[in-house]
Amino acid sequence: MLGDPANIVLSEDQKTAFVMNHHGAVVNAEFLQHGGRASIAVMDVRKMLSRELDNTDAALEHDFDAGWFGGVGLLVVPGLIVAGYSESWLSEDGSNRIGLIDQRTGGLRGQIEMALTPQAGVRRQLRRDCAFFPVPFVSPTEPAQIPAGQAFLSDIDPQDFGCWPDPEGLAFARGSDGKTYLVSGNAGTEDVSIMDFGAALAGSRVVEVAPRIPVQTGPFGIRASPNGKFVAVTARDSNITGAEGNTISIIEIDRARAGLPGAEAARVRVGTDAVNGAARPFTVSWTPDGRRIVVANFRTNNVSVVDLRKALDHVAGA
Numbered sequence: 001m002l003g004d005p006a007n008i009v010l011s012e013d014q015k016t017a018f019v020m021n022h023h024g025a026v027v028n029a030e031f032l033q034h035g036g037r038a039s040i041a042v043m044d045v046r047k048m049l050s051r052e053l054d055n056t057d058a059a060l061e062h063d064f065d066a067g068w069f070g071g072v073g074l075l076v077v078p079g080l081i082v083a084g085y086s087e088s089w090l091s092e093d094g095s096n097r098i099g100l101i102d103q104r105t106g107g108l109r110g111q112i113e114m115a116l117t118p119q120a121g122v123r124r125q126l127r128r129d130c131a132f133f134p135v136p137f138v139s140p141t142e143p144a145q146i147p148a149g150q151a152f153l154s155d156i157d158p159q160d161f162g163c164w165p166d167p168e169g170l171a172f173a174r175g176s177d178g179k180t181y182l183v184s185g186n187a188g189t190e191d192v193s194i195m196d197f198g199a200a201l202a203g204s205r206v207v208e209v210a211p212r213i214p215v216q217t218g219p220f221g222i223r224a225s226p227n228g229k230f231v232a233v234t235a236r237d238s239n240i241t242g243a244e245g246n247t248i249s250i251i252e253i254d255r256a257r258a259g260l261p262g263a264e265a266a267r268v269r270v271g272t273d274a275v276n277g278a279a280r281p282f283t284v285s286w287t288p289d290g291r292r293i294v295v296a297n298f299r300t301n302n303v304s305v306v307d308l309r310k311a312l313d314h315v316a317g318a
Helices: 197-201 253-257 308-312
Strands: 005-010 016-021 037-044 060-077 080-087 097-102 108-113 167-174 180-186 191-196 219-224 230-235 247-252 264-269 281-286 292-297 302-307
Touching: 005 060, 016 060, 037 080, 060 097, 060 108, 080 167, 097 167, 167 230, 180 197, 180 219, 180 230, 180 253, 191 197, 191 219, 191 253, 219 281, 230 281, 230 292, 247 253, 247 281, 247 292, 247 308, 264 308, 292 308, 302 308
Parallel strands: 060 167, 167 219
Antiparallel strands: 005 016, 016 037, 037 060, 060 080, 080 097, 097 108, 167 180, 180 191, 219 230, 230 247, 247 264, 281 292, 292 302
């Protein structure tokens, strides 16, 4: 199971684990791209917990092609795997895709495509010279290219990021209208998207329903509250400047889906007391009662616990 495992979720019955491998069965020293063709390992939890099977592949039941490149986001619903892709073919900034994968066969049942063309107050690109790319995709079209036309991005040319959303983490939220909304944290454009998941299941490819919500910097971890009304998103770092964030954003889904002001209900500093201190918050979770948010901060090597009510009331030190 090569592939830089980037995410893991359990099935509803806790018997099966799904592991997102960021670059799949590819040796990065040969491929030269941070995230290659992603794969999803399907594993038996009981066997994973058996110590005599450590360091073997005995727990591995299936290894599915994830359908695109640089897999990160991973959600599981009955019969379906939802996969977020943060990269593209030969381009680390080049994804606007989220896949819908059959849990039983591993077959690709559909893909969500996120719009690219900038529109004031709706969505943005962080560069001015981004090449046109059709959404929905129309064949034949060349693969995504970064502005200067190079095939690869690396730490020496990060300024070439910013044309594509590059969705990382995914979460399901619930609106008061009874709909399920798929929420993505977009590292490339440093914002959050709200999508109609029911429309995606019905076959629509372009399903964003509201303006994207800018956050402090490139998001990574994302998780909905137990009641689905809020989503917490970590501001990890910028692909363009490399500057690391130190906040989480709390998104109120009903305001977000309606495109109303205040969709980012709160922004809370985590990991550090310094206004400009780098914390690089990575992953996020909620307590079962939905009253607190727990954040793991990579750079400061600590954990922050945020009081939701204080955060929504904008109390200092929430």
